[in-house]
Amino acid sequence: MNLFCVGLSHHKTEVEAREYFAGHVESDRALRNCGCNEALVLSTCNRVEVYAAAESVVPTEQIVRCLARAHTIEVDGHLGAFYRYEAGDCVRHLFRVASGLDSMVVGETEILGQAKKAYEAARTTGAASRYLHRLFQRAFRVAKQVRTHTEITRGAVSVGSVAVDLAQKIFGELRNCKALVLGAGEMSERTARALVSRGVADLRVSNRSPERAEAVALAVNGRAVAFDQWLEQCGEIDILITSTSSEVPLLSQEKLAPVLRKRIDRPLFIIDIAVPRDVATDVNALDGVYLYDIDSLQSIAEQSLAMRREQIAAAEEIISQHAAEFDQMIARGLNCPEKTPDRPAIGKNSLRTSEL
Amino acid sequence: MDRYLLIVSTACFLVAIAHTILEMRGGIFRPMQFNFFAVGIGFIFQTAFLSIRGGALGRCPITNLFEVIIFVAWSIALFYMVVGPAYRLSLMGAFTAPLVVLLQLFALLAPIDKPHRGRLPANSWLEFHASISLVAYGAFALACIAGVMYLVQERQLKTHQLHSIFYHLPPLTELFAAITRLLWWGFVLYTLGLVSGFFVGEPLPWIQILCASGVWFLYGLILQGRYLHWFAPKRVAALCIIGFSAALTLLWGITFTAQTHTP
Numbered sequence A: 001m002n003l004f005c006v007g008l009s010h011h012k013t014e015v016e017a018r019e020y021f022a023g024h025v026e027s028d029r030a031l032r033n034c035g036c037n038e039a040l041v042l043s044t045c046n047r048v049e050v051y052a053a054a055e056s057v058v059p060t061e062q063i064v065r066c067l068a069r070a071h072t073i074e075v076d077g078h079l080g081a082f083y084r085y086e087a088g089d090c091v092r093h094l095f096r097v098a099s100g101l102d103s104m105v106v107g108e109t110e111i112l113g114q115a116k117k118a119y120e121a122a123r124t125t126g127a128a129s130r131y132l133h134r135l136f137q138r139a140f141r142v143a144k145q146v147r148t149h150t151e152i153t154r155g156a157v158s159v160g161s162v163a164v165d166l167a168q169k170i171f172g173e174l175r176n177c178k179a180l181v182l183g184a185g186e187m188s189e190r191t192a193r194a195l196v197s198r199g200v201a202d203l204r205v206s207n208r209s210p211e212r213a214e215a216v217a218l219a220v221n222g223r224a225v226a227f228d229q230w231l232e233q234c235g236e237i238d239i240l241i242t243s244t245s246s247e248v249p250l251l252s253q254e255k256l257a258p259v260l261r262k263r264i265d266r267p268l269f270i271i272d273i274a275v276p277r278d279v280a281t282d283v284n285a286l287d288g289v290y291l292y293d294i295d296s297l298q299s300i301a302e303q304s305l306a307m308r309r310e311q312i313a314a315a316e317e318i319i320s321q322h323a324a325e326f327d328q329m330i331a332r333g334l335n336c337p338e339k340t341p342d343r344p345a346i347g348k349n350s351l352r353t354s355e356l
Numbered sequence B: 001m002d003r004y005l006l007i008v009s010t011a012c013f014l015v016a017i018a019h020t021i022l023e024m025r026g027g028i029f030r031p032m033q034f035n036f037f038a039v040g041i042g043f044i045f046q047t048a049f050l051s052i053r054g055g056a057l058g059r060c061p062i063t064n065l066f067e068v069i070i071f072v073a074w075s076i077a078l079f080y081m082v083v084g085p086a087y088r089l090s091l092m093g094a095f096t097a098p099l100v101v102l103l104q105l106f107a108l109l110a111p112i113d114k115p116h117r118g119r120l121p122a123n124s125w126l127e128f129h130a131s132i133s134l135v136a137y138g139a140f141a142l143a144c145i146a147g148v149m150y151l152v153q154e155r156q157l158k159t160h161q162l163h164s165i166f167y168h169l170p171p172l173t174e175l176f177a178a179i180t181r182l183l184w185w186g187f188v189l190y191t192l193g194l195v196s197g198f199f200v201g202e203p204l205p206w207i208q209i210l211c212a213s214g215v216w217f218l219y220g221l222i223l224q225g226r227y228l229h230w231f232a233p234k235r236v237a238a239l240c241i242i243g244f245s246a247a248l249t250l251l252w253g254i255t256f257t258a259q260t261h262t263p
Helices: A015-020 A027-033 A060-067 A076-081 A087-098 A110-125 A130-149 A159-171 A186-197 A210-219 A227-233 A253-263 A281-285 A294-310 A312-332 B002-025 B032-057 B065-086 B092-109 B124-159 B164-168 B172-199 B206-227 B233-261
Strands: A002-009 A038-043 A047-054 A083-086 A178-182 A202-206 A223-225 A239-242 A268-272 A289-293
Touching (some): A002 A060, A027 A038, A083 A087, A087 A130, A110 A130, A130 A312, A159 A239, A159 B124, A159 B172, A178 A227, A186 A239, A202 A210, A223 A227, A227 A253, A289 A294, B032 B065, B032 B092, B065 B233, B124 B172, B172 B233, B206 B233
Parallel strands (some): A178 A202, A202 A223, A239 A268
């Protein structure tokens, strides 16, 4: 039985091409009709891939035709964008995909959920059987191990999630935190939504235009506060998100210091995503105030991404060992019992030994 | 023979430190479980040492500076075992181990393990007074460690330089809550120790009373300042470190005067 994978991803193709070949309801049946004993379509916003097991070689062109969403699509013109991995390379590729190593944002974990969903769908319809079952179950285990034993998923990599992560590092549970959104821009609304999704229940919105403040407050399930009261609110709130279009800083050390005297033992986390900035940089020097502007958030996101990249080698080692074992298992036949230790014997510094 | 147990115990704490350093060099820092077990095994050996020494003396083994230091180190490990995991501060192991190693190495290397001439008279009030005060020192030590953790995290948050360790520290407000709890534990136990000192039945040297009252006053001031908002959390954390350093120095003074006044 030949295991293979045919697909295209964000590495080489634009979203339009991925849309053309995102598969359709008949793809499973079409794949079986063209000679695949087992076939599974993994279709996400960043990739479209077919994992299949077949007794004879199925040409890439046939697979691509099964994925095309319309008969009018010129398949030949797109064939060059598709990659094909056979046997061990296919196994290794799936392990890398499931572990988030092939993702646009290295280490993202959403792909694992999508792969599980695709596998479940194929299993339910009978499109995935013995070979793909073993392959995907192993891929899920590898992904889990990579996530547990390396720092590949460590740290947030987008501005919004960095802000929310920092809020959690300061306050722990966000349920009892009060947040004020100053200025009702798209970015601040998005950050406010992220905070609400992590538990912030008391959200206030203040804007020069009361109507806009009301609208945003309604959208994020908060309440509007008059613009001339926002400074007083700083005595009560824990998180301040500012994104006004003011040309001069709205908040300075002189303005904030008297307000903080009432709340000396509670930190204040300020997220200033306005350009030009709404908060003077000297505010960060105040005790208990943590000021982050868009550049510092971006820089942390980049640091996290760099940290994740540093972990790629360790993740690749885990993948290589599992891939080699899986290859041996396929060579011996699937009936042989799996020899899959939870702890792969790999080099120093590559695994979190404390976890093992 | 009992000193070998102490050497093994110190080795356990050293393993915890070495593990932390290795993890940090590898850019990974997640010492929770490993450190908890390393400190736990070290604590068992400490307990074994104190039991054997106590059995030989026929009383609580705090008769000289050597034993006092080991008792404090044992109290620190005890509070770590009890308080650390309960407040999800297992990372404290990474910070606890160096302090315990420092204390134990000093005790093992310095010529301070001088046996008393003759058998000391048993006085249950005196033993209670001394031991409860030393357990309070354990709580103060852990408050000091939590203070270091607080300042490390605070500094990284202020400077926007987040290192690997940052992601494994407990949230700032939870750390501050833990510092407050530990200060309370230490303060209540120390007050008990201080009060029980008046029931010892023999006059204590005035310098001892002065030093003990000084430590009590210092921690009372920190707690007072914390609740009356005199000090910001960062200053409370810094005061915990200063307070424990001062308390250790005074403890040395108390033990020294106690030894010179013991017949």
